[in-house]
Amino acid sequence: MTSTRANRPLLEVRNLRVEFPTRRGTLVAVDDVSFHIDAGEVLGVVGESGAGKSLTGAAIIGLLEPPGRIAGGEVRLEDKRIDNLSAEHLRRIRGRQIGAVFQDPLTSLDPLFTVGQQLVETIMTHLDLSEAQARSRAIELLREVGIPGAERRIDHYPHQFSGGMRQRVVIALALCAQPRLIIADEPTTALDVSIQAQIITLLKRLCREHGAAVMLVTHDMGVIAETADRVAVMYAGRIAEIGPVGEVIRKPRHPYTIGLMGSIPKLDRAVARLVQIEGAMPRLTAIPTGCAFNPRCPKVFERCRHERPDLMPVETNHAACWLHAPTLTEATRG
Amino acid sequence: MADGSTPPGGPKSGPLLSVRNIARYFDVSKPWLARVIEGQPRLLLKAVDGVSFDIPRGQTLSLVGESGCGKSTVARLVVGLYRPTRGQVEFEGVNVTALRRRSELAPIRRRFQMIFQDPYASLNPRWRVRDIIAEPIRAHGLMKDSGALNRRVDELLRLVRLAPADGEKYPHEFSGGQRQRISIARALSSNPEFLVCDEPTSALDVSVQAQILNLMKDLQRELGLTYLFISHNLAVVFHISDRVGVMYLGRIVELAESKALFAAPQHPYTRMLLDAIPDLEMSGRGRTPVAGEVPNPLNPPTGCAFHPRCPWANERCRREEPVAKPAPNGALAACHAVEERRIPEKTG
Numbered sequence: 001m002t003s004t005r006a007n008r009p010l011l012e013v014r015n016l017r018v019e020f021p022t023r024r025g026t027l028v029a030v031d032d033v034s035f036h037i038d039a040g041e042v043l044g045v046v047g048e049s050g051a052g053k054s055l056t057g058a059a060i061i062g063l064l065e066p067p068g069r070i071a072g073g074e075v076r077l078e079d080k081r082i083d084n085l086s087a088e089h090l091r092r093i094r095g096r097q098i099g100a101v102f103q104d105p106l107t108s109l110d111p112l113f114t115v116g117q118q119l120v121e122t123i124m125t126h127l128d129l130s131e132a133q134a135r136s137r138a139i140e141l142l143r144e145v146g147i148p149g150a151e152r153r154i155d156h157y158p159h160q161f162s163g164g165m166r167q168r169v170v171i172a173l174a175l176c177a178q179p180r181l182i183i184a185d186e187p188t189t190a191l192d193v194s195i196q197a198q199i200i201t202l203l204k205r206l207c208r209e210h211g212a213a214v215m216l217v218t219h220d221m222g223v224i225a226e227t228a229d230r231v232a233v234m235y236a237g238r239i240a241e242i243g244p245v246g247e248v249i250r251k252p253r254h255p256y257t258i259g260l261m262g263s264i265p266k267l268d269r270a271v272a273r274l275v276q277i278e279g280a281m282p283r284l285t286a287i288p289t290g291c292a293f294n295p296r297c298p299k300v301f302e303r304c305r306h307e308r309p310d311l312m313p314v315e316t317n318h319a320a321c322w323l324h325a326p327t328l329t330e331a332t333r334g
Numbered sequence: 335m336a337d338g339s340t341p342p343g344g345p346k347s348g349p350l351l352s353v354r355n356i357a358r359y360f361d362v363s364k365p366w367l368a369r370v371i372e373g374q375p376r377l378l379l380k381a382v383d384g385v386s387f388d389i390p391r392g393q394t395l396s397l398v399g400e401s402g403c404g405k406s407t408v409a410r411l412v413v414g415l416y417r418p419t420r421g422q423v424e425f426e427g428v429n430v431t432a433l434r435r436r437s438e439l440a441p442i443r444r445r446f447q448m449i450f451q452d453p454y455a456s457l458n459p460r461w462r463v464r465d466i467i468a469e470p471i472r473a474h475g476l477m478k479d480s481g482a483l484n485r486r487v488d489e490l491l492r493l494v495r496l497a498p499a500d501g502e503k504y505p506h507e508f509s510g511g512q513r514q515r516i517s518i519a520r521a522l523s524s525n526p527e528f529l530v531c532d533e534p535t536s537a538l539d540v541s542v543q544a545q546i547l548n549l550m551k552d553l554q555r556e557l558g559l560t561y562l563f564i565s566h567n568l569a570v571v572f573h574i575s576d577r578v579g580v581m582y583l584g585r586i587v588e589l590a591e592s593k594a595l596f597a598a599p600q601h602p603y604t605r606m607l608l609d610a611i612p613d614l615e616m617s618g619r620g621r622t623p624v625a626g627e628v629p630n631p632l633n634p635p636t637g638c639a640f641h642p643r644c645p646w647a648n649e650r651c652r653r654e655e656p657v658a659k660p661a662p663n664g665a666l667a668a669c670h671a672v673e674e675r676r677i678p679e680k681t682g
Contacts, residue, residue: 048540165627192566193610193611194627195627197610200612222612249614266614267611270572270573272551273548275544276544277544280542
């Protein structure tokens with residue numbers, strides 16, 4: 001938990017809960033999620049499909065698709081609550097203070113307008129600049145994200161760009177107003193490895209140079225490993241483990257993280273078989289009682305089936321797992 | 335350098351599948367009238383342009399490359415979904431591409447099957463799983479007796495670690511990983527010896543991917559299957575393959591034993607791909623971002639197609655197209671710089 005700190009984190013999420021009311025009852029997609037991100041820090045959020053990682057990002061920027069809604073908790077940006085703002089107010093914060101980069105660069109760009117028109121419009125919405133100034137800033141941004149021939153390329157339409165170049169344009173668009181926080185949801189998933197490396201390097205550089213905080217949502221542990229400072233591993237709507245990226249990757253504490261790391265094929269050592277986590281992530285309609293991972297967990301014991309674990313400190317990490325409960329060791333002692 | 339010696343299958347005793355100089359061009363020109371009015375020539379996209387490889391029985395050969403390199407087109411050429419523009423596919427020495435009549439093709443078709451990438455699109459949502467799996471058996475008329483057919487489907491379901499009762503369900507009741515198991519059961523139903531797997535785990539989460547890769551390896555051992563595996567993921571390819579072919583713009587630029595390829599990559603493109611992989615162990619290797627992108631295949635560069643992105647390119651590379659020649663790690667590499675020993679060996 002983040003308690004009293006001298007300088008408040010840039011983004012603070014406390015006990016966030018996202019629900020989807022349906023005819024058959026309410027589905028809880030994000031359940032009691034808390035974390036913070038400091039300025040200049042990259043927090044990776046990993047998990048498999050359905051873990052709630054993208055919804056957490058969408059909830060923070062206020063882009064939850066109805067009927068999904070924030071049912072509890074709070075989101076604070078630079079110590080101001082943003083989860084209870086009006087749609088209009090939130091729209092101004094989005095773009096000005098929070099930039100978003102999504103997986104598919106084509107859906108983030110309007111095919112009917114040139115890249116320049118879209119950049120200029122966004123810049124003029126958020127910054128007090130004339131059109132000429134906005135245009136020169138747009139060219140500058142395109143150059144910054146590494147688009148060759150930016151003066152010429154600014155008048156091209158999205159379809160005239162390749163996938164990697166398009167994602168650069170989307171990043172330029174997200175950076176228009178120099179936001180304090182960038183939420184990048186699977187920014188490299190649709191791209192080839194060689195292009196992926198370029199985009200990751202770019203995101204990292206921008207984060208360092210602008211002092212922005214980045215929330216990087218992805219299912220790709222490799223991308224997290226080289227970009228993030230800290231990583232949160234999500235499972236069935238909750239954070240299973242959170243900690244410094246090197247610790248989580250090399251010394252995972254939660255059995256789910258251990259299985260997840262083992263199931264990734266690696267290039268530096270050949271194994272006959274990959275570690276296999278039996279079964280699949282539960283559906284939202286059937287989340288097990290107690291720890292949501294208990295039916296698949298190799299180390300499950302009685303308490304896991306009834307009681308839900310919260311994040312508990314384990315050396316440098318925090319893991320939501322009864323194996324690490326302080327009471328367990330005390331109980332065995334006396 | 336790694337041991338670039340003989341494959342684990344022992345000495346070569348006639349490969350199961352042999353692809354000879356295969357090519358497939360697609361005509362992407364505008365309609366005839368538009369072409370005449372605008373005075374434009376025909377436009378050919380050379381998706382695959384002269385690819386050759388062998389796969390010995392019981393082994394796995396993977397083709398890797400970035401999007402648009404032609405790897406999926408090769409898979410479709412091999413199973414006969416596309417007709418090659420030139421070149422041939424030999425199955426146990428029989429030239430399959432020359433067979434036209436259904437009566438000649440059917441017995442060979444039965445012996446190879448394909449698994450597709452998207453388990454959501456490749457299963458008919460209106461059919462029960464039992465019927466989906468039985469379809470190849472019915473199509474090839476392999477079993478007339480319905481009792482025997484049902485027993486065979488049960489056996490196949492168990493083979494892919496599902497329960498016989500799952501046969502009565504519809505595809506939507508299964509997760510992505512389970513659907514891919516159903517696809518595998520369907521592919522195995524006609525008792526094939528050879529499976530073409532086109533990105534079978536790309537749509538799956540890593541933990542599910544691990545389950546499917548383990549299953550595929552187990553099945554290969556149990557049933558003596560031979561795989562042609564198509565993927566863009568180098569780590570997956572390293573895990574599953576005996577040999578690997580790296581493709582770039584419709585050609586294989588390097589073909590080698592899996593271990594040798596990953597320990598000592600020869601072709602500059604292979605080196606580049608390996609350098610671009612995120613480093614999970616964080617050994618401080620850092621990845622080297624690559625300059626440039628895959629060129630437009632409609633207008634490929636002259637000489638070696640990789641020369642605009644290659645740090646070792648010289649005048650000869652711009653002019654002359656390289657052919658595959660043996661390289662130091664026992665690989666075949668199509669590169670002038672490798673042939674002339676212009677590239678320093680990688681250390682570490």
